[in-house]
Amino acid sequence: MRKLRLKFALIIVPILLLSLNSCYTDYGLSTQDYDIVATFFNKSTDFKQFQTFTLIDSVVRVRDDGGSTSNPDTQYDQQILNRVAQNLEDYGYTPIPPDQVDSTNLPDVFILVSTVSSTNYAYSPGYWWGYWGWYPGWGYYPGYGPGWGGYYPGGVTYTYTTGSLLINMLEAANIDLANKTAVINWAATVNGLLDDSRANISSRINEAIDQSFKQSTYLEIN
Amino acid sequence: MRLKFIITFTVLVSVTSFAQEFISDFTWNFGFPLGKMKEYVEENSYRGFGIEGRRFINKNLSAGLFFGWNIFDQRVDKPIEIDGENYGGTVSGTQIRYVNSFPMMANMHYYFGKRKDVRFYLGANAGVYYILQRLDLGVWRLDSDNWHLGIAPEAGVLIPLDGQSHIIVNLKYNYAFDAGTGLGGKEDNYYSYWGLNFGFAFSNMF
Numbered sequence: 003m004r005k006l007r008l009k010f011a012l013i014i015v016p017i018l019l020l021s022l023n024s025c026y027t028d029y030g031l032s033t034q035d036y037d038i039v040a041t042f043f044n045k046s047t048d049f050k051q052f053q054t055f056t057l058i059d060s061v062v063r064v065r066d067d068g069g070s071t072s073n074p075d076t077q078y079d080q081q082i083l084n085r086v087a088q089n090l091e092d093y094g095y096t097p098i099p100p101d102q103v104d105s106t107n108l109p110d111v112f113i114l115v116s117t118v119s120s121t122n123y124a125y126s127p128g129y130w131w132g133y134w135g136w137y138p139g140w141g142y143y144p145g146y147g148p149g150w151g152g153y154y155p156g157g158v159t160y161t162y163t164t165g166s167l168l169i170n171m172l173e174a175a176n177i178d179l180a181n182k183t184a185v186i187n188w189a190a191t192v193n194g195l196l197d198d199s200r201a202n203i204s205s206r207i208n209e210a211i212d213q214s215f216k217q218s219t220y221l222e223i224n
Numbered sequence: 225m226r227l228k229f230i231i232t233f234t235v236l237v238s239v240t241s242f243a244q245e246f247i248s249d250f251t252w253n254f255g256f257p258l259g260k261m262k263e264y265v266e267e268n269s270y271r272g273f274g275i276e277g278r279r280f281i282n283k284n285l286s287a288g289l290f291f292g293w294n295i296f297d298q299r300v301d302k303p304i305e306i307d308g309e310n311y312g313g314t315v316s317g318t319q320i321r322y323v324n325s326f327p328m329m330a331n332m333h334y335y336f337g338k339r340k341d342v343r344f345y346l347g348a349n350a351g352v353y354y355i356l357q358r359l360d361l362g363v364w365r366l367d368s369d370n371w372h373l374g375i376a377p378e379a380g381v382l383i384p385l386d387g388q389s390h391i392i393v394n395l396k397y398n399y400a401f402d403a404g405t406g407l408g409g410k411e412d413n414y415y416s417y418w419g420l421n422f423g424f425a426f427s428n429m430f
Contacts, residue, residue: 027297027299029299029318029320031318031320035317035318036317036318036362036363037317037362038315038316038317038361038362038363038364039315039316039317040313040314040315040316041313041314041315042306042311042312042313043311043312043313044310044311045308045310045311045312046310164363193362193363193364194362194363195363213316217303217314217316218314
């Protein structure tokens with residue numbers, strides 16, 4: 003009987019452990035599910051006072067180490083700028099092209115668009131409790147930029163690329179040219195994986211930009 | 225002298241051990257979040273297990289140790305609203321929320337009825353919970369883990385299959401007291417959930 007109990011226990015415990023592993027929820031996330039849209043607004047801003055905007059007609063590359071980017075991938079730039087402009091116009095803002103801006107014809111707000119892309123390193127321990135510790139983005143923390151998460155011995159290391167799109171709205175009257183400072187009235191950050199087909203990236207960019215405005219209805223001046 | 229002591233000690237321990245009933249049990253644990261925990265993860269957990277050993281002090285009372293694991297998780301698509309002092313914000317994206325709870329507890333159980341019959345029991349568990357709260361949002365991951373003191377009152381039943389094997393079913397109210405901070409530095413970081421556990425128990429006595 004004692005042997006029987008031992009056998010029973012030896013069967014039950016692995017079954018319990020395996021059932022935990024196999025039952026761990028697979029949410030079947032697609033690349034799109036990794037996209038985040040974050041928007042922030044200055045509470046002291048009355049957006050209804052703004053009527054016009056100037057969208058700076060180039061997308062600035064920001065490198066995570068503060069340096070400049072050589073040979074940047076510009077294939078989505080015009081699409082991004084067009085989509086941002088379209089959303090602003092849909093909310094009732096009137097565009098003033100950059101070449102028409104001077105001291106007598108200032109817009110109410112400037113819109114600056116920039117992008118950051120990073121190659122990141124992730125790690126898969128390769129055993130079942132890896133569900134716990136493995137994830138693209140493992141070891142990273144929003145707001146602090148990419149950094150090393152650390153390694154365990156063994157397992158698989160791989161890279162993936164993330165991209166962030168930043169849209170900033172600055173009130174022209176509050177830009178201090180002398181001290182090179184400005185108050186950001188509204189900011190949107192779109193973050194996602196860039197390891198995707200060109201068509202999908204293009205579609206995700208449009209959806210993310212639209213979402214950034216959709217979740218910022220206070221911008222609407224119509 | 226030393227040999228004499230070792231032999232005496234071994235004999236005494238053996239006699240004591242064999243004279244007492246010992247029950248070990250393995251359970252599949254379900255979890256049902258409550259209160260503040262339910263605000264973070266609403267879904268019930270059907271993934272968990274428990275391992276326990278109980279030694280009988282007398283015919284109706286046992287003392288033991290319990291170790292368990294419950295995984296709560298849920299996909300949430302509702303945006304996170306941020307309300308700062310000078311700014312407000314919204315973060316949208318797919319969230320996967322997790323709470324992993326590991327209770328490690330000492331316990332006492334009082335049993336009603338006779339040993340070979342169906343025995344209902346009441347128990348009290350006290351010890352610690354290691355709780356890992358996790359939020360996956362886009363490619364980002366936020367973790368908060370803390371050790372909590374906790375208690376778990378319990379009611380259950382042992383249903384004999386033969387002289388030594390039983391089916392065990394019990395209900396526990398798990399309460400992990402406030403400890404450290406939750407995700408985003410939130411205070412008042414306590415957890416509570418119902419645990420419904422069932423499995424097999426094995427005794428060393430007929």
